[in-house]
Every structure is written in structure tokens, then in C-alpha cells.
Amino acid sequence: MGRLPRYNADRLLDAAAELLAGGGPAAVTMSGVARAAGAPSGSVYHRFPDRPALLAALWSRAIQSFHDELFAALSLGEPQEAIRRSARASLEWARRNPSEARVLLTGARELDEQNWSEQARTDIARADTALHEALSALIENSDDTAPDAADRALLAVVDLPYAMIKRYLSVGRPIPDHAPELAEQAAAALFAMRRSRTTNTRSTHHGHETTG
Numbered sequence: 001m002g003r004l005p006r007y008n009a010d011r012l013l014d015a016a017a018e019l020l021a022g023g024g025p026a027a028v029t030m031s032g033v034a035r036a037a038g039a040p041s042g043s044v045y046h047r048f049p050d051r052p053a054l055l056a057a058l059w060s061r062a063i064q065s066f067h068d069e070l071f072a073a074l075s076l077g078e079p080q081e082a083i084r085r086s087a088r089a090s091l092e093w094a095r096r097n098p099s100e101a102r103v104l105l106t107g108a109r110e111l112d113e114q115n116w117s118e119q120a121r122t123d124i125a126r127a128d129t130a131l132h133e134a135l136s137a138l139i140e141n142s143d144d145t146a147p148d149a150a151d152r153a154l155l156a157v158v159d160l161p162y163a164m165i166k167r168y169l170s171v172g173r174p175i176p177d178h179a180p181e182l183a184e185q186a187a188a189a190l191f192a193m194r195r196s197r198t199t200n201t202r203s204t205h206h207g208h209e210t211t212g
Contacts, residue, residue: 071134073086
């Protein structure tokens, strides 16, 4: 049996993620990754032909890891339950993977996206499309027909978790234990408020009919 490569892609990407967390995108250089991983420069170039390829791989690994967990949560239970669980899952993933979460907070544009290969940029667009399609399917399969249903789903699954994660990680603070629960409660409140407004509107309308 052959030996596993000593400096495999994941080890090098782990080093790149740590450099990013400590010094921003500018800190992620080919030579910097080699030093951080304790690897010869040739090992980095063997895995990634240039810096844009390294950064694209860094982003791709982070978004894939995040989406694996998010889509698993989106597939559980009825639509509104799935959305609540997804908000929690995002915070739980970020708590376990703070360096990867920092990669996503940085954003593809800041990671030299314009110089990525066409395939890498296509993969990013496909990942974004997959998330929007998953959310659209949830809304279509729910009994929530309000005009703002899609916006509330995006707020619960994307915007709210992103803001919570950024609040902590952008200043170097760990995400607290209670954050996933708060995210889930906030997501649930978005739909509870809607149901409450709908119920009140129907009750008021019914009252007008019976008193007329």
C-alpha cells in the first residue's frame, strides 16, 4: 500500500484558512501557505498551479462543507421546520468550523474571483443557484402563499445567520453556545409573526361580516 501524501490538499488549505483568519486575503500567498504548513513550496505548486487556483479551492471547500450541512437541514421535516433547522445548522457549522466560516465571510470577490478559472467561477454560480432553488422549492411546497414568503425564507436561512456569524468572527470572538438556538428562534419568529398577522386579518374580516 502506498503512503498517503504528507502535504495533501486539505492540509495546505487548512494552512491557507488559518492565514486568512489571521491576516486577511493578502496573507494567503503560495510561499506563506508553504511556511504555515511546514511544506516545501513545490508541494503547494504541485497541488495548486497558482494563487488564484489556491484561493478558488479554498472557497470551494468551504462552500461545499457549508452546503452539505445546510442542504441536509433543508431536507428535514415540513418547510417551515426545515427553515428553522437550517438557521440553527448554519450557526452550528460556523461554531465547529470558524476558519472555514471566515473564508465565506471574506467572499469570493475578495479572494481574487476574477482570476479564477472559468470552471471555478461556474461552480460558484452553480452553488448559489442550488441554494436559491432549494429555498424556492421549500416555499412552493409550503402553505405560505404570502408575497413576502421568499424574502422571509432568505432572511431566515441566509441573511440572519450570516449577520450573527459575522458579528462574532469578524472581531475574533468565538460563536457562543447559545447562538444556534437564537438563530432558530429568530427564524421561527419570522413565520409565527406572519401566521399571527394572517389570523388577525381573517378574524377582523370575519367580524366585519358578522356585524354587518
